[in-house]
Amino acid sequence: MKKSIGCFVLSLGFVFCVSSVSYGGGIEDVAKSCMACHKEGQTGKKPDLKTLSKKDFMEKMQEYKEDDGSFMGKKAKALSDQQIKDLADYFSKK
Numbered sequence: 231m232k233k234s235i236g237c238f239v240l241s242l243g244f245v246f247c248v249s250s251v252s253y254g255g256g257i258e259d260v261a262k263s264c265m266a267c268h269k270e271g272q273t274g275k276k277p278d279l280k281t282l283s284k285k286d287f288m289e290k291m292q293e294y295k296e297d298d299g300s301f302m303g304k305k306a307k308a309l310s311d312q313q314i315k316d317l318a319d320y321f322s323k324k
């Protein structure tokens with residue numbers, strides 16, 4: 231039960247992120263939507279994105295762009311190359 235509530239909240243986060251991308255929201259808004267799951271100080275499968283190097287971040291996002299099945303695959307496809315670069319800059323500065 232608890233789990234399905236979590237999924238609901240997560241899917242809302244996803245909707246929010248996609249719409250902020252398609253309406254050309256600032257990169258900071260996109261980054262914040264990522265941090266709904268990639269929380270500050272978090273480690274493991276969805277780490278705090280600031281802990282990844284710029285290079286690792288870019289590589290992971292490119293891999294996700296080629297991956298149709300996963301959630302992050304869909305997410306990465308919704309982002310332009312420029313947005314991925316901007317996100318890498320944003321997270322490496324923080």
Ligand code: HEC
Nearest residue numbers: 240243244263264266267275276277287290291300302317
């Ligand atoms: C709904 C929750 C959620 C949101 C929102 C989300 N992610 Fe993720 N992310 C995940 C999960 C779950 C994984 C690990 C699953 C996997 O390996 O495919 C992951 C993995 C990643 C990884 C790989 C991390 C590693 O060390 O392997 C990167 C990079 C990443 N996400 C970037 C982003 C970016 C950028 C955004 C915002 C555009 C974002 N994520 C939004 C859930 C989310």
